[in-house]
Amino acid sequence: MSEDDRAGALTPLQAALRRRCPRCGRGRLLEGFLRAAPVCESCGLDLRPYDAGDGPAFFAGALAGLGGVGAVALSMLAFDAPGAWPVAAGMAGAIVGGLAPLPFLKCFFIAQAWRKAARR
Numbered sequence: 001m002s003e004d005d006r007a008g009a010l011t012p013l014q015a016a017l018r019r020r021c022p023r024c025g026r027g028r029l030l031e032g033f034l035r036a037a038p039v040c041e042s043c044g045l046d047l048r049p050y051d052a053g054d055g056p057a058f059f060a061g062a063l064a065g066l067g068g069v070g071a072v073a074l075s076m077l078a079f080d081a082p083g084a085w086p087v088a089a090g091m092a093g094a095i096v097g098g099l100a101p102l103p104f105l106k107c108f109f110i111a112q113a114w115r116k117a118a119r120r
């Protein structure tokens with residue numbers, strides 16, 4: 001990678017927030033909800049070597065736990081929810097807390113891997 005390639009590059013945070021190619025900032029990083037695009041549709045960057053693997057899922061799992069516990073605590077302490085409502089709230093919180101940040105985390109990992117490889 002030359003200095004010219006890095007001139008328009010996005011930071012991993014910018015690429016993850018926009019879900020765009022870290023090199024050109026235009027092509028999509030994901031096809032659908034979670035499938036990583038094999039190649040940038042705009043600049044042709046091969047994204048396969050930067051597959052994030054299970055890293056994003058690990059962090060999403062941790063966030064799912066936080067979302068579930070937070071929803072249970074909120075339903076019990078703030079609303080004094082009866083019966084099975086805290087369990088239902090915990091399950092919903094875990095699902096939302098785990099799934100919502102997953103595309104962001106996947107894009108962040110891909111962009112970070114590309115940036116790290118580009119510095120070599």
Ligand SMILES: [Zn+2]
Nearest residue numbers: 021024040043
């Ligand atoms: Zn691109």
